[in-house]
Amino acid sequence: MSEKSEIEKLLLEGAKLEALEITDSKLKLIDKVIQDFAPEVAFLYQFREDESEEQQIKTGRLHENRILGIILKFYLGGKYKITTGEVEDEYKRYFKEIARSTISTYLNMLKKESTLYKERDGRVVYYIFYEDPPGDIKPFWFTRLFCIVPAYFDRAMFFSALYNNPRKYIEQNIDDDNREDINLLIRNFKFITGLIILNIFKNRFSKCVLCQFSKREIYNKLEEIMITAFKDRSDVLAEELIESIENLSEISIFNGIESDNNEEKIAKKLLTFADLYKKDLDFQIMVSIRRKDLRLKQKLAMEEQNIE
Numbered sequence: 001m002s003e004k005s006e007i008e009k010l011l012l013e014g015a016k017l018e019a020l021e022i023t024d025s026k027l028k029l030i031d032k033v034i035q036d037f038a039p040e041v042a043f044l045y046q047f048r049e050d051e052s053e054e055q056q057i058k059t060g061r062l063h064e065n066r067i068l069g070i071i072l073k074f075y076l077g078g079k080y081k082i083t084t085g086e087v088e089d090e091y092k093r094y095f096k097e098i099a100r101s102t103i104s105t106y107l108n109m110l111k112k113e114s115t116l117y118k119e120r121d122g123r124v125v126y127y128i129f130y131e132d133p134p135g136d137i138k139p140f141w142f143t144r145l146f147c148i149v150p151a152y153f154d155r156a157m158f159f160s161a162l163y164n165n166p167r168k169y170i171e172q173n174i175d176d177d178n179r180e181d182i183n184l185l186i187r188n189f190k191f192i193t194g195l196i197i198l199n200i201f202k203n204r205f206s207k208c209v210l211c212q213f214s215k216r217e218i219y220n221k222l223e224e225i226m227i228t229a230f231k232d233r234s235d236v237l238a239e240e241l242i243e244s245i246e247n248l249s250e251i252s253i254f255n256g257i258e259s260d261n262n263e264e265k266i267a268k269k270l271l272t273f274a275d276l277y278k279k280d281l282d283f284q285i286m287v288s289i290r291r292k293d294l295r296l297k298q299k300l301a302m303e304e305q306n307i308e
Contacts, residue, residue: 024093026157030197033160037194040295041229045201047222048094048149049215063106064215069116069147072133073154076252082118083128092152099159134187135253140255143211152204152252154196159248162267171272181275188274188281192245195234200251202226232291236284240278244269259267 010266025048033040035244070090071082084107086102107127110116119126133146142148162169166189168180205223208214236244250256 001164004142019132026160027093027153029151030156030160030163033163033194033197037163037190038229038233038291038292040299041198041201041225044222044225047218051219060106063098063102064110065145065211065213066091066147067103067106067110068145070094070150071116071129072146072148072253073128073150075129077153077154081128083124084251085128094153098196113160133253136205136255137253139207139254140210143207147211148204148207148251148253151253152200152207155249155256156200158263158266159193159197159200162263162270163190163197163240166193169264169273172264172269173268181278184278185271185274187285188278189270191233191281191285192241192270192273193243196249198226198230198233199245202230203250203254223307229295232295233288236287237280238277240275241280244273 031042033188034045070087073090074080074082074086084100084104087107088103091098091103111127113119114130116127117130119128134142139148166186167182170185170189173186174182178276193245202223205219205226208219209216209223211219234245247257248269254257
């Protein structure tokens with residue numbers, strides 16, 4: 001079996017096991033959207049495994065990397081003071097659970113290193129970045145310190161909520177002249193939002209490849225899979241729309257457009273695209289449906305071969 005086939009087999013086997021473990025309601029929402037929009041990449045998008053954790057080496061730096069990534073996720077959402085309990089809750093959402101005492105140990109180590117500082121409010125202790133995280137920095141250097149998984153998953157959750165309930169936003173913002181097109185606008189709104197979510201995970205894998213703890217060959221393959229899924233659904237769209245989708249699917253630390261706390265603003269932007277690019281989207285969706293069916297057949301054939 002080729003190296004490429006071995007990687008694909010590993011991904012397929014691991015993905016289904018991870019899918020059974022999804023209990024968090026917000027992560028389930030992302031999974032529901034992916035299953036609906038791009039079932040050929042179902043489960044693969046959530047792959048989160050690290051060489052260091054598996055081999056039990058450099059785990060201290062790994063935990064620090066993840067904890068800083070969790071605090072970054074809150075920071076990008078406008079929450080700058082974080083408790084140990086909040087870090088613990090987020091850690092077990094995205095990674096294999098570790099004890100609160102372990103989290104406390106690493107938070108205090110980061111304080112001693114002057115990466116974080118403490119602030120007390122009665123009995124509650126908050127941890128805060130000693131310096132604001134850098135902006136406009138190359139991902140290679142950024143991923144040396146920060147795990148970006150929580151930030152990208154948080155952005156995917158934001159857009160998954162929009163994907164799951166488009167009628168609410170469209171009915172609030174549509175004018176009377178377009179009411180007869182409401183179902184078409186809902187379809188287009190969801191399609192654009194689905195593309196953003198796919199690109200979020202493509203962006204996430206492109207950063208995970210650079211992480212010092214990652215299984216690079218796995219993340220390279222996953223990035224390739226997500227690029228294919230995105231191109232299958234976007235290759236006949238206008239360049240202006242693709243550029244807007246790419247901006248919306250990047251986190252702000254890498255010059256993406258802010259999404260958190262701007263739900264109405266983002267929804268209006270998506271509705272504008274859904275209306276402006278009606279003809280392009282109509283043709284793209286027709287082509288994409290055919291390709292999705294083909295990809296699913298290929299995926300099922302691969303799974304059957306692995307079983308045999």
